[in-house]
Amino acid sequence: MHTWTHLSDHLSVYHGAGNVGVVRDGDRLLVIDPSDDVGPVDTALVTHYHRDGMAELPAAARLLAPAAEAHLIADAAAYWAAPVAQWHAYYYRPFFLVPAVSRPVAGTLADGDTLTWGAARVTALATPGHTDGSLSYLVEVDGRRVLFTGDLLYAPGQVWDLYSLQQGGSYPEGDVWDYHGFLGARAALSASLQRVAAAGAELLVPAHGMLMPEPDAAVQCTLARLDDLYRNYASTSALHHYMPFLLTGLPDSDTWGATEAPPDWLTHDGTTWTLHSASGAVFVMDCGSAYVVESLQRAGDPVEGLWITHYHDDHVDGVPAFQAAFPCPLHADASAAAVIADPAAWRLPALSPAVCRVDHVTTHGESWTWREYTLTAYHFPGQTRYHGGLLVEGRGRRLFFVGDSFAPSGMDDYCPLNRNPLGAGTGFDACLTLLQQLRPDGLLNPHVDAIFTFSDTQLGTMRERLAARVALLAALSPWPVPDIALDPYWARLHPFAQRIQHGNIAEIAVVITNSTDQPLPVRAKWSSGDGAVTGVIPPGTEGRLPLPAPPMPAGQHVLTADLVVGERRLPRFIECLLLVE
Numbered sequence: 070m071h072t073w074t075h076l077s078d079h080l081s082v083y084h085g086a087g088n089v090g091v092v093r094d095g096d097r098l099l100v101i102d103p104s105d106d107v108g109p110v111d112t113a114l115v116t117h118y119h120r121d122g123m124a125e126l127p128a129a130a131r132l133l134a135p136a137a138e139a140h141l142i143a144d145a146a147a148y149w150a151a152p153v154a155q156w157h158a159y160y161y162r163p164f165f166l167v168p169a170v171s172r173p174v175a176g177t178l179a180d181g182d183t184l185t186w187g188a189a190r191v192t193a194l195a196t197p198g199h200t201d202g203s204l205s206y207l208v209e210v211d212g213r214r215v216l217f218t219g220d221l222l223y224a225p226g227q228v229w230d231l232y233s234l235q236q237g238g239s240y241p242e243g244d245v246w247d248y249h250g251f252l253g254a255r256a257a258l259s260a261s262l263q264r265v266a267a268a269g270a271e272l273l274v275p276a277h278g279m280l281m282p283e284p285d286a287a288v289q290c291t292l293a294r295l296d297d298l299y300r301n302y303a304s305t306s307a308l309h310h311y312m313p314f315l316l317t318g319l320p321d322s323d324t325w326g327a328t329e330a331p332p333d334w335l336t337h338d339g340t341t342w343t344l345h346s347a348s349g350a351v352f353v354m355d356c357g358s359a360y361v362v363e364s365l366q367r368a369g370d371p372v373e374g375l376w377i378t379h380y381h382d383d384h385v386d387g388v389p390a391f392q393a394a395f396p397c398p399l400h401a402d403a404s405a406a407a408v409i410a411d412p413a414a415w416r417l418p419a420l421s422p423a424v425c426r427v428d429h430v431t432t433h434g435e436s437w438t439w440r441e442y443t444l445t446a447y448h449f450p451g452q453t454r455y456h457g458g459l460l461v462e463g464r465g466r467r468l469f470f471v472g473d474s475f476a477p478s479g480m481d482d483y484c485p486l487n488r489n490p491l492g493a494g495t496g497f498d499a500c501l502t503l504l505q506q507l508r509p510d511g512l513l514n515p516h517v518d519a520i521f522t523f524s525d526t527q528l529g530t531m532r533e534r535l536a537a538r539v540a541l542l543a544a545l546s547p548w549p550v551p552d553i554a555l556d557p558y559w560a561r562l563h564p565f566a567q568r569i570q571h572g573n574i575a576e577i578a579v580v581i582t583n584s585t586d587q588p589l590p591v592r593a594k595w596s597s598g599d600g601a602v603t604g605v606i607p608p609g610t611e612g613r614l615p616l617p618a619p620p621m622p623a624g625q626h627v628l629t630a631d632l633v634v635g636e637r638r639l640p641r642f643i644e645c646l647l648l649v650e
């Protein structure tokens with residue numbers, strides 16, 4: 070549905086895929102965040118570099134962009150050419166919605182800059198949060214003061230997404246990657262929201278969302294909800310164990326588990342746990358570095374198996390060297406196997422380019438015997454949904470290897486790019502339920518020397534906090550389910566990267582995770598206009614719609630697709646890389 074809100078003789082807002090501000094000077098149009106087609110445009114201002122906000126920017130229009138982000142538009146190709154766009158990604162500013170192709174930026178704007186457009190005066194306000202260089206634009210015309218705030222907030226009490234707020238920083242204790250900074254941009258966001266509330270605007274116009282005639286109330290409600298969410302998350306976080314300084318000023322975790330030293334038949338080196346048999350043979354869990362291979366070779370014990378918990382580089386970087394050194398099977402849960410066997414197909418945090426040969430794809434609850442131990446593999450979608458857990462029974466113990474999903478202080482859920490599905494019976498709730506059922510007498514994590522255990526009460530507390538979190542996220546998020554605000558990969562193209570020979574067709578699928586309880590109608594098309602697909606994704610499933618790539622000349626291409634999901638249009642929302650040789 071496309072409608073206009075006329076604010077004054079010279080100022081209107083077009084409501085399409087997003088809200089496009091339109092300032093008229095005779096026949097000349099200045100637009101703000103042209104996510105949709107409003108007619109011939111002379112000049113466009115964008116609040117931030119995200120490509121969805123310039124989806125309908127005519128090639129001939131003059132583009133003015135925030136000074137701090139102009140390079141991401143003018144030289145987008147440099148961003149995509151860098152390996153970090155796909156591999157070993159721990160920093161996400163920028164990461165999302167980087168333009169697919171470079172386009173010229175005619176001028177830049179920074180805090181306090183003004184420009185005159187006919188009867189209107191436009192003032193730029195630095196409002197970082199959604200992105201580091203985001204600007205808001207105050208338009209004063211016809212006696213009105215209207216503030217275009219980009220994606221800083223969506224509606225009173227709501228933000229467009231939460232994953233854009235992932236941010237680390239410099240602390241006295243050391244530098245923190247964006248990877249560890251769940252809602253790390255909230256201080257910047259809070260300062261920006263206070264600035265917006267104090268700007269004397271009578272109306273806020275977000276790039277996505279509702280017009281807000283009461284800026285102060287909209288801002289205060291958003292800040293209060295973000296604070297509630299952060300407190301919920303901090304109360305059960307693995308970060309109390311790893312980086313407690315990130316959580317100062319908050320109550321400590323009340324899910325600290327008891328710890329004990331491991332038995333002498335388990336040894337820990339780097340991120341590898343090694344299980345020793347009385348026979349002298351060993352079974353290895355995770356291999357993040359070639360030095361683990363060297364130390365296994367030095368020890369000289371027969372190496373009879375490798376189990377991989379998940380795809381992160383610090384767990385798989387050493388696998389190619391391991392597989393060259395030891396002719397033994399690699400076991401992995403089907404979810405983890407799909408990533409480690411074909412990493413180029415994915416764009417996930419901390420992704421390793423190491424290709425693993427998976428010999429044994431395990432199914433949930435599958436047991437086998439290794440020496441005097443019974444091993445049982447589980448799908449264990451905690452730290453990421455592509456993750457397994459392993460129950461080791463023998464020598465009088467029942468020990469569960471949780472991978473990175475839990476640390477002694479609680480859940481490892483600080484990086485939503487890993488994909489942490491919400492709700493009863495899925496994600497961490499499924500992991501906690503499994504631990505309640507299996508009742509292992511110790512948990513082991515590749516980054517923790519000690520065995521730890523959670524009491525039944527602590528497991529129950531984590532499940533309760535997760536359930537409460539779903540409600541907090543639902544209040545903060547405009548989507549039918551909060552997973553969409555938390556999970557940047559709810560819609561994606563698969564494979565993310567592939568090479569083809571010139572003249573061949575690249576097979577690509579639009580993959581949609583429908584975590585709602587309703588069928589989800591989806592329409593996707595290449596942003597270039599070359600091909601479309603429609604389908605309905607059944608509730609609670611991940612559905613695939615084939616969208617073969619258009620023929621492309623030799624070279625590297627970033628392809629983007631436009632989505633219509635339910636009622637919502639999402640231009641240039643998902644991307645993939647295609648190398649044509």
Ligand SMILES: [Zn+2]
Nearest residue numbers: 117119199220
């Ligand atoms: Zn944005």
Ligand SMILES: [Zn+2]
Nearest residue numbers: 379381452473
């Ligand atoms: Zn990990």
